[in-house]
Amino acid sequence: MGRELKFKGVVKPADVDVQVKTDIDWFQIQGxxxxxxxxxxxxxxxxxxxQAEYDGYIKIGDNEYMKMTEALKKNIEQMDNVIAGYDKSSKSQLVGKYDVGHLAEILGDDGGLHAQMDEEFxxxxxxxREAYESTPEVPAGLNATLRDYQKEGFEWLARLTSWGAGACLADDMGLGKTVQSIALMLHRADQGPSLVVAPKSLVLNWENELRKFAPSLNPVNINSAKxxxxxxxxxxxxxxxxxxxxVMVTQKDxxxxxxxxxxxxxxxxxxxNRMTRTSRSAMALKxxxxxxxxxxxxQNHLGEMWNLxxxxxxxxxxxxxxxxxxxxxSPWDDMVQRELKDRTLPFILRRTKNEVLSDLPEKICYEQMVELTPEELQIYEKIRKDLELKFKKHKTDAEKDKAAKLHIGFFQELTRLRLLANSVSLVYPEWKPESSKIGxxxxxxxxxxxxxxxxxxxFSQFTSFLAQIGNMMKDAGFDYKYLDGQTPLDERQRLVDEFQTGDCQFFLISLTAGGLGLNLTAANYVILMDPWWNPS
Structure with a gap:
């Protein structure tokens, strides 16, 4: 026999009283x-x-249910999406302070909820609202003409920060994230000193860019301060x-x-990585x-996005x-993906080079195929076939016996294959013939x-390969500059300046050291000897 269900009436938005109180980073919701x-x-x-058994109905007792109006159901569904946690001490639902816009929409006049909001909210x-209605002006003291997309980026940063929200500027490398940020610092210069935290290789670049684009700002290099x-x-x-x-870690206090x-x-x-000292030190900054x-x-997983x-x-x-x-x-479906995107979209701005091509000079890409010699190919294929056999899912008995004798690691062998594709002598130093790539x-x-x-x-990811290229260039009479992760900061900047303004035509750079903060606008050709690869 089926159950007898009792419907006790309808619950509508007007039946709900909600109070909003502001804490440091949260809104406390009671009602x-x-x-x-x-x-x-x-x-x-x-x-x-x-816990509803039936869509649109809430259970209020044994077999007793009340129907929610569509308006209330929508209110509660939206509220559930923005609630970030629960505070036991105040018995309050918690909503992040930066969800103020979403929360205001849910509690707005159209929803019909009885909402009492404190003065801070x-x-x-x-x-x-005033921020999004404003059009911030690019500071007159900015010694640069911003492209249209850079001006939009500055305005976006200025609007968000004016009401206390943070921002993630995620433009492609080379689109001018630094100058957009400097424009923001100049825009807010009278509100106090600012702080830039950057990889060691970028500190001098930040000093130079500040002096170049914002002469009225005073860069202070904390690292070099006595x-x-x-x-x-x-x-x-x-x-x-x-x-x-x-230094942010060591000088945290x-x-x-x-x-x-x-x-x-x-x-x-x-x-x-939220568990590192670097992350904890950054979170403590005020x-x-x-x-x-x-x-x-x-780069690797969603946990990184949460920490940022x-x-x-x-x-x-x-x-x-x-x-x-x-x-x-939880299962990753379109609804979950859309919800996360909706939460983060107002605070992240990403433009790719393809999106702003009309503002950039034309780029021509050419893929140069290099054919290995039969001797190089034989060595390469031996390593590749061993790797394929070792990690093959379905093996014959003979293959299992052979694979058991191969003491190799997957990523280690992939790296060896990449090195062999560059130059056999990077793996086998006794190899004498010149690399086909170098030729x-x-x-x-x-x-x-x-x-x-x-x-x-x-560029190359491998400094050992750059060394071989450098030897070839010396023998051929090519004058060149060289930079890798071991190059001191002062020397790094000197090399960049000499390349930018001098007669030297060629610059050898490791991908790791050169992938961050080098402004080498004098170059009109870039040669990638091997692509960057992140095994994660």
Whole structure:
């Protein structure tokens, strides 16, 4: 026999009273729901909605149900999506402060909920709305003409930071994230000193870019300061303190002892791991505006995105455990993907080179095929076939016996194959013949050297391969500059300046060292000897 269900009436938005109180990074949501014959808490209503057996109905007793109007159902569904956690001490649902716009829409006049919002909430909502109605002007003191997309990026940064929200500027490398950030710091210069945290290789670049694009700002290199504590304490409006992630960790107490105007993390994926000292030190910094710059906001997994957003807008994506349960451990479907995108989209701006091609000079890509000699190919194929056999899923008995004798690791052998494709002698030092790749490169450089004013960047992920290329270039009489991760910062900047303004045509650069913050605009040719590869 079926159950007899009793329907006790309809619950509508007007039956719900909600109070919003502002905490540091959260809004606390409490309230009551008037159900005929009783009053339950807003928390109970949410639980009944989440546990509903029948869509649009809440269970209020044994076999007793009440129907929610479509308007209330929509309100509760939207509220459930923005709730980031629960505070036991205040018995409140928590909504991140940076969800003020979403929360205001849910509690707005159209929804019909009885909502009481405190002054802090209303003040923040007013600042947000005023920000989006404004058109910030590019500072007159900016010594640069911003392209249209860069001007839009500056305005976007200025609007968000004006109401207290943080921002992730994730433009492709080379699109001018630095100059857009400098424009923001100049725009807010009278509000106090700013702080830039960057990889060691970018510190001098930031100094130079600040002097070039914003002469009225004063860059302060914390790393080179004899008295770091005094330099930080003396920083004033118009100053931009620049330091590295390493110094941020060792000088955490000093850097967190004061409040900054703009905090800018360059190559912010450096804090992607929430368990590291680097991440914890960054989270402890206090500032009025937080921005992060990265061309790769998501390198390996969604947990990295949570940490980056926890820095710029704490609480927006909820506590870590709830985020992991909802977006990482749960099935990934279109609805979940859309929900995460909706939450993060207002605070992340990414433009690719393809999207702004009309603003950039034309780029021509050419793929040069290099045929290995029979001897090189024989060695390469031996390693490749062993690797294929070792990790083949379905093996014959004979293959199993042979594979058992191969003591090799997957990623280790992939790296060896990449090295062999560059030069056999990188794996077997006794190998004497010249690499086929280096031979082809010599021909290309000979042709480019004869061109009028050509400047060429040559990249490889392997410094050992760059060394072989350098030997070939010396023998062939090519003058060149060389830079890798071991190059001191002062020497690095000198080499860049000499290449930019001097007669040297060629620059050998390791991908790791040269992939960050080198402004080599004098070059008109780039040669990638091997592509970057991230085994993660």
């Amino acid at each position: 009551n729901v008037h159900i005929p014959g009783t009053v339950c808490s807003f928390e109970d209503l949410l639980d009944m909605y989440r 209303l003040g923040l909502l007013k600042r947000m 008295n770091k504590k005094q330099a930080i304490a003396d920083a004033k409006a118009g100053d931009v303190a620049i330091t590295t992630y390493g 000093i850097l967190t002892s004061r409040r900054w105007n703009v905090i800018c993390l360059d190559e912010a994926h450096s804090i992607k 500032g009025d505006a937080r921005i992060i710059l990265t061309g790769t906001p998501l 957003f926890q820095f710029i807008n704490p609480g927006l994506l909820g506590p870590w455990q709830q985020f992991a349960d909802k977006y990482i451990r 082809v490169l010599r021909d290309i450089l000979t042709s480019l050297r004869s061109g009028n004013g050509n400047k060429v960047l040559i």
